[in-house]
Amino acid sequence: MAILFKLDDSLNGRLQRLAARQQRSTQEIMREAIRHYVDCEEARESFRREALASWEEYRDTGQHLTGDELREWLRLWGTHEETEIPTCHS
Template sequence: MATSIKLDDHLKTRIHHLAERQRRSAHWIMREAIRDYVDREEKRENFKQEALGSWAIYQKTGRHLSGDEVRGWLQTWGTDKETEIPPCHK
């Protein structure tokens, strides 16, 4: 699928200079930039959807862990006394 993008002259110049310095084509630079942006935004959207789902479950059940409980659990990671995640409660 062919797609065209209109870029202002300043951005075009910056892309071409970067491409020259990295010995890449301007097309490669733009493709990588778009791929990185899409990857980042997909992750952001997945995180948001997961958070909204967790919030909906909390609103329905009231079950949760406090920040102190989570911090205490995380502090055991990588130690000889690593623990399982504490159970949620109301």
């Protein structure tokens, strides 16, 4: 599907110079940039949904880990002392 949009002269010039330096087409660079942007925005939305769901669960149950408990657990990752995630509590 072809989508047309206008770039201002300054951005268009920068894009043209970048494409020439990298020996790539401007379309290839724009596709990569748009893909990267969409990937980042989808990840941001996913993180936000997960955070909101966690907040709702906490409000409903009161179950949580303290920051200190979580930091201690993460400190042990990748060591011979690594453990399962601590159990949440009220």
